[in-house]
Amino acid sequence: MPRDLSQNKSMLQDGVPEESSTSASEERADAEGCLVTEKQVVRRVDLRMLPLLGMLYSLALIDRTNLGIARIAGMGEDLVNLLREVPSNAILRVTGSRNLLTFCVVTWGAVQLSMAFVPNWRYLVLCRVLLGTFEAGFFPALVFIITTWLVRNAIRNWLAAFYITSILIGGFSAIFAYGLSFLAGIGGLGGWSWIFIVEGGLTLVFGFVAYFYLPEFPDNNTFLSLEETQIVLRRIENDRCDSMPDQLSIVKVLHHLLDWKVWIYGIMYMCATIPAYAIGFFVTIILSGMGWDLEHSLLLSSCPYVFAAASVFIFARLSDRSQKRAYFISIQVLMTLVGFILTGFVGHSGWRYFGLFLGNAGSAGCIPGILGNFRYLYPASNNVVSHSKRAITTALVVSFGGVGGIIATTVFREQDYPRYIPGVIVTISSQVLFLFLLAGLTVHFHRKNRALRNTAAGVGVGGQPVLYTL
Numbered sequence: 001m002p003r004d005l006s007q008n009k010s011m012l013q014d015g016v017p018e019e020s021s022t023s024a025s026e027e028r029a030d031a032e033g034c035l036v037t038e039k040q041v042v043r044r045v046d047l048r049m050l051p052l053l054g055m056l057y058s059l060a061l062i063d064r065t066n067l068g069i070a071r072i073a074g075m076g077e078d079l080v081n082l083l084r085e086v087p088s089n090a091i092l093r094v095t096g097s098r099n100l101l102t103f104c105v106v107t108w109g110a111v112q113l114s115m116a117f118v119p120n121w122r123y124l125v126l127c128r129v130l131l132g133t134f135e136a137g138f139f140p141a142l143v144f145i146i147t148t149w150l151v152r153n154a155i156r157n158w159l160a161a162f163y164i165t166s167i168l169i170g171g172f173s174a175i176f177a178y179g180l181s182f183l184a185g186i187g188g189l190g191g192w193s194w195i196f197i198v199e200g201g202l203t204l205v206f207g208f209v210a211y212f213y214l215p216e217f218p219d220n221n222t223f224l225s226l227e228e229t230q231i232v233l234r235r236i237e238n239d240r241c242d243s244m245p246d247q248l249s250i251v252k253v254l255h256h257l258l259d260w261k262v263w264i265y266g267i268m269y270m271c272a273t274i275p276a277y278a279i280g281f282f283v284t285i286i287l288s289g290m291g292w293d294l295e296h297s298l299l300l301s302s303c304p305y306v307f308a309a310a311s312v313f314i315f316a317r318l319s320d321r322s323q324k325r326a327y328f329i330s331i332q333v334l335m336t337l338v339g340f341i342l343t344g345f346v347g348h349s350g351w352r353y354f355g356l357f358l359g360n361a362g363s364a365g366c367i368p369g370i371l372g373n374f375r376y377l378y379p380a381s382n383n384v385v386s387h388s389k390r391a392i393t394t395a396l397v398v399s400f401g402g403v404g405g406i407i408a409t410t411v412f413r414e415q416d417y418p419r420y421i422p423g424v425i426v427t428i429s430s431q432v433l434f435l436f437l438l439a440g441l442t443v444h445f446h447r448k449n450r451a452l453r454n455t456a457a458g459v460g461v462g463g464q465p466v467l468y469t470l
Helices: 005-014 024-068 071-090 097-117 121-135 138-149 152-171 173-183 191-213 226-240 250-257 260-289 294-300 303-322 325-345 349-371 387-411 421-453
Strands: none
Touching: 024 097, 024 138, 024 152, 024 173, 024 191, 024 226, 071 138, 071 387, 097 121, 097 138, 097 191, 138 152, 138 226, 138 387, 152 173, 152 303, 152 349, 173 191, 173 294, 250 387, 260 294, 260 325, 260 349, 260 387, 260 421, 303 325, 303 349, 325 349, 325 421, 349 387, 387 421
16 A cells, blocks of 8 residues: 655654554555565665675775785774774764765775885885775774664674675685786786786776765665665664664763773674784785695685685574574684684694684684674663664774784784794684683673563563563
8 A cells, every 4th residue: 555755754754663544454465565575675775785895895805915015004004993983983974875985995996006106115004004094984884884774683694694705705815916916017017016906996996886886874775765765764663763863972972982891892803803814914824834835825725715604604594593693603713712723733734724714714703793793782771772872883893803903913923934823822812802701791691681571671662672682
């Protein structure tokens, strides 16, 4: 049954479902019709966002890791990320998601392209820091935008699918760079210059595509019809009552930052990114330390990423079906722990290589697991998970990934080649800390959920208690 346009507009402004006075049979028919339409709308949103965002993030990973340029430059990039991520998410509503993401992609692509023509390493370091400056706001904004489109139960799988795309593409970046190195001499440029030219050019192309293709937030998107937009907003409203944005203020920012649980999730995210950065930056070096030559090290470096992509998919599905988030995250932390023990302390090269498979798969699964989990750690007595809260907490938690990058690039030192024992020990210690924090939060959430079930404080849509995600 078509709705009046004024009612549609009112619904979009209020962000709540409108009341219906239809008969029971008409309601069932409407519900059945909406069910079919909802699947179609969800599919449209997935196809619109997942492939392009996955490709953009893959380019970001490739741009960061290829060639391992200047350890100090990588640290400078991560320091810049810490300073920019929260402010960029705070202004996302003002600038528009499409404008901010396009700006980030195009500017870091232009910087990477210019790196092909630098005259010395000092300019190369400067460009690497600039690349981090322009790239810093991209990932936290991307994660925040994704969460505004999806209901809670869908976010873990969506982030996993998105992350799998980036793992598969990023995993072959070393081989891609190796192939581009054979362009050495063309145009009087070295092979390393062609790596920057091709990858920077691809980033620019996809940046311009993003401007014309990426959607805004659900409440002001233009690629869905009004009826389809209503379905998206209704799903979000029924799930967590924050389909429409709230006003961001300094008081709210400070309030969100004072929640100790967000900082704990940030530390856990840091622990998850330390092994991910270590493997991303040093996998070919670690493999060469096992006795492989450069060509075989580059070829073998992609295999752990294929295994990691399959692992992320399997664990995401198991976690989603069982609704046991912390349980499966802990298994993946243990995989990382065992993997780095094998790589660091076992003498046989085959077992050390297998350790890279476990370590990479475990850390790769923990990253989307935490990102899909922490932003719903608030049951909030009034059943509100606001846009402002997710904007700030997303940026804060993701910024801890920069700390993980700084730690990884510091503890895996050249003088420790080929075993990198100090770096391996720090990585293993971070996973032990991860497990303790995860266990403590899980116990805390269990107790809070028990209390919420016995009170009216957590009652939300449909009279059901709004509980912490475990």
